[in-house]
Amino acid sequence: MIKSREERSMYMLSRIAAVIITAAIASTLYASEPNKEQQTSWPEPDPKAVKAWQDMRFGMFIHWGPVSLTGHEIGWSRGKETPVEKYDMLYKEFNPVKFNADEWVKTAADAGMKYLVITTKHHDGFCLWPSEVTDYDIGGTPFKRDVLKELSDACKKHGIRFGTYYSVCDWHNPAYPLGSPGGNTKKPNPDLAAYDKYLRAQTTELVKNYGTLVTMWFDVPQVYDVTYGADMVKELRALQPDILINNRAYAKRGLSVGDYDTPEQKIGGFNRERPWETCMTICRQWAWKPNDEMKSLKQCIQTLIYTAGGDGNLLFNVGPMPDGLIEQRQVERLKEMGNWMAKYGDGIYGTRGGPFKPGKWGASTCKNNTIYMFVMEWSPDNSLHLPALEKQIKQVKSLTGGDVTFNQTDKNLIFTIPATSRDEIATVLEITVDGNAFAITPMNVEDKSGK
Ligand code: FHN
DSSP: OOOSHHHHHHHHHHHHHHHHHHHHHHHHHOTTSOOHHHHHOOOOOOHHHHHHHHHHOEEEEEOOSGGGGTTSOTTTTBTTTBOHHHHTTGGGTOOOTTOOHHHHHHHHHHTTOOEEEEEEEOTTOOBSSOOTTOSSBGGGSSSOOOHHHHHHHHHHHHTOEEEEEEESOOSSSTTSSEETTTTOEEOSSOOHHHHHHHHHHHHHHHHHHSSSEEEEEEEOOTTOOHHHHHHHHHHHHHHOTTOEEBTTSSOOTTOOOOSBBOOBSSOOOOOSSSOBEEEEESSSSSSOOTTOOOOOHHHHHHHHHHHHHTTOEEEEEEOOOTTSOOOHHHHHHHHHHHHHHHHHGGGTTTOEEOSBOOBTTEEEEEETTEEEEEEOOOOTTSEEEEEOOSSOEEEEEETTSSOOEEEEOSSEEEEEOOGGGOOSSOEEEEEEESSOGGGSOOBOOOOOSOO
16 A cells, blocks of 8 residues: 555656566567567668669669469469469579660660669569579579670660569568469468568678669568568678668558658659659559550650659569560550650759649649749640749740730739640650759649649
8 A cells, every 4th residue: 555645656656667677578579570660770871872762763664574474463373373283383484685785775775764663583483693692583594694694784775774673572482481473362471580681681792793773673572571671782882872761661561661752553652752653553563564555655755744744753664575586566555654754854864843733724843943844734725823933933835836925913823835836745844944944832733624
């Protein structure tokens, strides 16, 4: 029975002390419980590396492997459309004799793409390079050639940055706890610590053997969490201090993970505070699918415009065929994108999103004292009504042709262009202002298209 105030306080103090000591013991006993510092700190990237990556704005994503022999989705079709036993033997037939790294990289360069990221290992566990720690790799195929070496060499030759996608989950590896189909089964004898060793051996091979990588693009970490991931990331950064790592290196669980976010199959929201990159397929499937639905040129270009307008990058995916060729129709679509970029790429490369935020009207980007407007919707009276601009306009040019006029007041800004001068994909206006365009406070644009 507590008698006095003093005894009550002493009792409370002893209870608090007990709680603190217990927590301290627990934190040492369960070594797998990451410490507070480990949980919240992500090793900051070199700001110059981030800016160089952002300036590129547009990259090629490639999803490829023996699965292309089936025309079904990489990883996900294992144990679904294709029985596991059959899927895991596909590599014995994988012989993409028409693979030409130079051609792939030239296709990327001709599209106006500045970097390239390929699935070195997807969820199915197959490795497109001769890994020291597994035989389930390109060395076990009739093809045998090191696809990554040939690609990274070709990228260097064409001035394209090379990056590697690596799936954290591995439904083929017996040590990784989850398996196919879709990570919904449990392996009989999982050993995550052993799998972490395997994963780190492979990621070390990638960063050591294929030149300076622009990024390590991790995917689907599932049960692989900060307990392992924090040290793995530190190891990568120690090997390549400038490498950018996306936000899928390990299970987030409320942690801040990665140098950039990765909205998928959708355009990210306007965000100048944290780098981001939309990854999207040119067709519908990530890996090659016969007669898959392919996006129109308008869809492709407007996706790129909206991504840059939101201050993000676009990683645009192709799925090469089992013979090693990228489908001709995809090559042609990418060439059409390159033709557009050749004319209007100044408004994409090296720009930042805004100041007019993306909307049905279109999107804008900015660089030095220039604002680029990509107008997709006009009001019925052929005008575009915008909020007042805090800097004085010195000149306006329509890069897509025609005469554009403008009226700037302290209340609003109106552009007008004859309907005959509009461009079906986007009417591109180049606006010169009297100062740094990026310093202009970003603004929303009210939808006045009347549609
Ligand atoms: O499951 C994968 C999918 O196959 C594809 O690789 C995408 C690309 O970002 N990532 C995962 C789905 O989020």
